[in-house]
Amino acid sequence: QKEVEQDPGPLSVPEGAIVSLNCTYSNSAFQYFMWYRQYSRKGPELLMYTYSSGNKEDGRFTAQVDKSSKYISLFIRDSQPSDSATYLCAMSVSGNTPLVFGKGTRLSVIA
Amino acid sequence: KAGVTQTPRYLIKTRGQQVTLSCSPISGHRSVSWYQQTPGQGLQFLFEYFSETQRNKGNFPGRFSGRQFSNSRSEMNVSTLELGDSALYLCASSFTLGLAGGTGELFFGEGSRLTVL
Numbered sequence: 499q500k501e502v503e504q505d506p507g508p509l510s511v512p513e514g515a516i517v518s519l520n521c522t523y524s525n526s527a528f529q530y531f532m533w534y535r536q537y538s539r540k541g542p543e544l545l546m547y548t549y550s551s552g553n554k555e556d557g558r559f560t561a562q563v564d565k566s567s568k569y570i571s572l573f574i575r576d577s578q579p580s581d582s583a584t585y586l587c588a589m590s591v592s593g594n595t596p597l598v599f600g601k602g603t604r605l606s607v608i609a
Numbered sequence: 610k611a612g613v614t615q616t617p618r619y620l621i622k623t624r625g626q627q628v629t630l631s632c633s634p635i636s637g638h639r640s641v642s643w644y645q646q647t648p649g650q651g652l653q654f655l656f657e658y659f660s661e662t663q664r665n666k667g668n669f670p671g672r673f674s675g676r677q678f679s680n681s682r683s684e685m686n687v688s689t690l691e692l693g694d695s696a697l698y699l700c701a702s703s704f705t706l707g708l709a710g711g712t713g714e715l716f717f718g719e720g721s722r723l724t725v726l
Contacts, residue, residue, distance in 0.1 A: 504651075539719065540719055541613070541699055541701070541717030541718050541719050541720055542652075542699070542715075542717050543716075543717065544714040544715070547714070586651075586652065588652075594664075594665075595665065596642065596654040596657060596665050596667065597654065597715065598654070599644075599651055599652035599653075600651060601650070601651035601652075602651060602652075
């Protein structure tokens with residue numbers, strides 16, 4: 499079992515839909531949780547960062563962490579075609595340990 | 610401000626050859642990490658350098674090596690290439706080691722796409 503599991507999709511939604519992206523993990527020591535977005539032929543870029551449990555909101559994006567269930571989510575409201583990309587979850591045990599990435603979910607938002 | 614620059618962007622090698630990839634971090638960033646990205650395994654950590662010292666290493670064979678220079682530029686080398694080494698190799702830089710900066714942000718380059726025939 500991989501440390502971080504993420505459904506690769508692809509996920510296709512109409513413009514304006516609410517998108518839910520999820521990751522599960524097995525290592526209860528993870529404390530830092532991130533979502534990266536990767537456009538085609540580009541490197542990943544940080545979208546959201548959360549330490550420990552709870553919710554964090556930034557514009558149309560909301561990140562949730564449920565450590566008791568070892569489950570993290572990213573919600574995208576009012577999705578736009580420009581949101582079409584691969585979304586990668588990433589986690590780390592401490593500030594000095596490498597990030598462990600999920601395989602990414604490919605999202606297409608259709609106009 | 611220039612981003613992370615990786616060269617070459619694309620390259621084709623044959624089995625048994627070796628390859629060297631280069632990464633120039635964002636000016637002022639002292640930490641450089643390398644990741645391998647494949648459709649099957651996703652992003653996997655190779656190693657991290659900070660102030661010319663390897664601070665973390667992933668679970669890859671010894672054929673994968675790297676180094677960092679005094680100007681923070683980094684190179685990674687893969688010797689005796691195998692077909693399975695075909696991948697996108699991503700370099701990421703940050704100001705401090707790991708997530709110590711508190712933002713969790715790694716700045717990635719666009720990658721070097723290696724094809725092994």
